[in-house]
Structure formats: structure tokens, C-alpha cells
Amino acid sequence: MLAAGIFFGLFFVVCLGLLVLLSRRQRPRRRGVRAPRPRVSILVAARNEQASIERCLRSLAQQKYPTGRLEIIIADDHSTDATAAVIEEFIRDKPQFRLLRVRERLGCTKDKSNALAHLCRAATTNYLLFTDADMALPPDWVATMLAALEPGVGVVTGITTAEGNLFGRLQGLDWLFGLNVIRVLAERGLPTSAIGNNMLLTRAAYESIGGLENMRFSVSEDLQIFQKVVARGWGFRHLCEPQALGISEAQPNFSALLKQRKRWLKSASGLPWYLTGLFGMYATFYTVLCWPGLFPLSIITGIYLAKTGFQTLFLAITLRQTGRREHVAVLLLYELYLCIMSVAVLAYTLWPTRLEWKERRYTLAEA
CATH class of the missing domain: 3.90.550.10 (Spore Coat Polysaccharide Biosynthesis Protein SpsA; Chain A)
Known part of the structure; x- marks a missing residue:
């Protein structure tokens, strides 16, 4: 119980910190009309x-x-x-x-x-x-x-997003969420990835x-x-x-999305510890929250709603900064999408198969 309490305390401190940094983003500089235009x-x-x-x-x-x-x-x-x-x-x-x-x-x-x-x-x-x-x-x-x-x-x-049907728009939110976490860290001098x-x-x-x-x-x-x-x-x-x-x-379907995310997750071993830690904490959130007998239902519900609230606000600010709009219902639905994907990607990644990408197969060492 104590370890779980520390975990969720740290989790929400990180969430609050990311929101503060996101809202205080460095504004892009004004670009002159006659700026140099090299080849x-x-x-x-x-x-x-x-x-x-x-x-x-x-x-x-x-x-x-x-x-x-x-x-x-x-x-x-x-x-x-x-x-x-x-x-x-x-x-x-x-x-x-x-x-x-x-x-x-x-x-x-x-x-x-x-x-x-x-x-x-x-x-x-x-x-x-x-x-x-x-x-x-x-x-x-x-x-x-x-x-x-x-x-x-x-x-x-x-920055990147995706669009299309509901499945595509949820993938787009995934892009925006992850890349804006990377951008917030980069603006504080912490290199992560391109x-x-x-x-x-x-x-x-x-x-x-x-x-x-x-x-x-x-x-x-x-x-x-x-x-x-x-x-x-x-x-x-x-x-x-x-x-x-x-x-x-x-990605056109769930199978293709799993293959893409397996490649991403296998490549995550090369990311710096602070980004791996952030995404790892996010991925294990549901496992800790739903561990049998750890918390009563009322506390589970409160923690879940608090996490969904932080996440929805982060996405809303990100969408505004990128000039995009999305229905609140889709932002809330993203939480269900993320929960399903976290479990499915983890299971698929642990399954002993090679990576598939562009109709080619790779060993895990090549990730």
C-alpha cells in the first residue's frame, strides 16, 4: 500500500509539472517576411x-x-x-x-x-x-x-498527428501526447529523440x-x-x-497498429532514462491501480478520474497550440483507447516474434 501511494504521488506530481511546463511553453520567434531562403x-x-x-x-x-x-x-x-x-x-x-x-x-x-x-x-x-x-x-x-x-x-x-475515422483520430492524439512530452523536455534542455x-x-x-x-x-x-x-x-x-x-x-487496423507500436517499444531501450521512466510509469499505471485487493473501489475511481482529467487537459492545450480541435468526448475516449493499447502492446511486444516493418522482418537486436 505504501509503495503504491508513493507511486501515485510521484505520478501526479509529474503530471502537474508537465501541465505547468506545457502552459508556459516557449513561444516561437517572429519570422521576418524577408528571412534568408537558402536552397x-x-x-x-x-x-x-x-x-x-x-x-x-x-x-x-x-x-x-x-x-x-x-x-x-x-x-x-x-x-x-x-x-x-x-x-x-x-x-x-x-x-x-x-x-x-x-x-x-x-x-x-x-x-x-x-x-x-x-x-x-x-x-x-x-x-x-x-x-x-x-x-x-x-x-x-x-x-x-x-x-x-x-x-x-x-x-x-x-510535430505529427493523424486523422481520419475515430480510430485514426485516437492515433493522432497518441502522436500529439507523446511528442509534446518530448518537446516540453527538450525546451528544458533535456535531449530525447527526433x-x-x-x-x-x-x-x-x-x-x-x-x-x-x-x-x-x-x-x-x-x-x-x-x-x-x-x-x-x-x-x-x-x-x-x-x-x-x-x-x-x-494505421488502418489494430494489427498494423500493434506492429508499429512493438517497433517503437523495442526501440525505447535507446531513449534516455528520464523519458523511459515517464512512459514506463504511464504504462504501468493500470497494473498498479487494478492490483487485486490494493485499493477499495472508491479510491480506484478517484485516481482514475484524476488521471483522466490531467490527460484531457494536457491534450486540450496541445491541440490549441497546434491549431487543432477535437470533441471532448473523443478526448475522454482516448483514455479507454490508451488503457486497451497499453495492455495489448505490452503483451504483443513480449510475444517472441520478429519485428515487422514495411513487409520486412527484423531481429530484436536490430531495433
Whole structure:
């Protein structure tokens, strides 16, 4: 009983602290209309994305940035569907776009990290913007990410959500919740991770770590890059504003979502202790709360409602900061979604099967 009391006391102290820090967020600086606009490279690794790649390319073609200062390179990573044909048709009359067919392996890389390594070699600018083929970016994305760069900053991360039906919107809340916790920590000088679907690297920062081809292979190459860049002394920025908000396609079903989250959870071993501790505390909340005979029903109900209240308020503030809106009923339903997912992902992760990602399988060591 005493240990459980300490656990929940610490849990709610952390929740209150995160809310205070979130409400006192650092405001984005004003961006001058005539800010410098250097040439930039937008890099997209695509594998079997024929259904979603055009949505991504359309959003990149609509960037409010001088076309002549953009090079957009899409790597076809051994697709077995019509991804390459869809890309070729879309970019036919758009000289800022280029299709790169990946066939050779560079250094220690393979699969997506190999495609990214090829993209970085093919890029001809000093600013590398990364996104995924299932993402759509706002028109001011390029300018907003560049404006966050300051002397000494090597990596900038935007924020991501998902949309669609109710299942997709709940996944979107999951993205916003986790990434805004990371952003709050980053604003207090605590490095955690970058998200490769919405990331900017300077060429100098990327070359300082030797490039992907000289890094041990991992399916979490974004986390790996971020940690090595920070270890080299580069600064980092995390943005939470509408102009840096990417919209990812939601996982289509529960099975696909479990595979995605298993990969994320297995990769969490590389995260710093303070973020692992925060997410670990959140994941074990239900186990401690519902331990047989530990608390009477009235106390269980009170703790559960308090947690739901903190969580809903955190999400409401996050949505406001990113220019999004959501029904209160969906915010409350997120608690049920989170409870189910916490148990299901933990069980699925412990199940002795390989990781599956983009129709490829990996050992746990490669996570």
C-alpha cells in the first residue's frame, strides 16, 4: 500500500509539472517576411506507397517556398508495387522533383536507412529536410523548420498527428501526447529523440557523425541520428505549432497498429532514462491501480478520474497550440483507447516474434 501511494504521488506530481511546463511553453520567434531562403533538400524514402505517395508529393509541391530553391528527391526503396510509376507521373512537369532508384547498399546500412543514406549523398544543399511517404506537410513547413535554426543548432523536429475515422483520430492524439512530452523536455534542455517523418538536419551536423553508412544498422535511425548529433555538441529544437504539424496516415487496423507500436517499444531501450521512466510509469499505471485487493473501489475511481482529467487537459492545450480541435468526448475516449493499447502492446511486444516493418522482418537486436 505504501509503495503504491508513493507511486501515485510521484505520478501526479509529474503530471502537474508537465501541465505547468506545457502552459508556459516557449513561444516561437517572429519570422521576418524577408528571412534568408537558402536552397534546401527534401528527402523522402518510399517503399510500396502507391496508395499514399501522391498525397505527400502534392503537399511538397504546394510549399510556399521558391521553387528554384527546392530539390525534392524521392528514393524508391525496392518497391514491389506501382510506387515508382506514381512518382514518375506526378513529377513529370515539376523540375524540382527527382526520383532516385535505390539498388545498391551503402556501408552498414540496409532497407530504409540505406535509402536515406543514398538520399543524403544525392542531396546538393546544406539543409536536409526528411519526411515519410505517408505524410502531408503544411505549406509553410520548409520556411518554419528553417526559421528554427540558430547558430549551433543541428537538428529541428516538427510535430505529427493523424486523422481520419475515430480510430485514426485516437492515433493522432497518441502522436500529439507523446511528442509534446518530448518537446516540453527538450525546451528544458533535456535531449530525447527526433522523429524522422518531420525533421531537419544541417549538412554540417549530418557529416559530423559520419553519415548513415558508417552507423550500426537500426530500424530507429532517427533516434540514432539524433543521439549522435547531440553527442557531437549540436543543439536541437522541437516545434509545436500549426506550421510545423505533419499529418501522418493512420494505421488502418489494430494489427498494423500493434506492429508499429512493438517497433517503437523495442526501440525505447535507446531513449534516455528520464523519458523511459515517464512512459514506463504511464504504462504501468493500470497494473498498479487494478492490483487485486490494493485499493477499495472508491479510491480506484478517484485516481482514475484524476488521471483522466490531467490527460484531457494536457491534450486540450496541445491541440490549441497546434491549431487543432477535437470533441471532448473523443478526448475522454482516448483514455479507454490508451488503457486497451497499453495492455495489448505490452503483451504483443513480449510475444517472441520478429519485428515487422514495411513487409520486412527484423531481429530484436536490430531495433
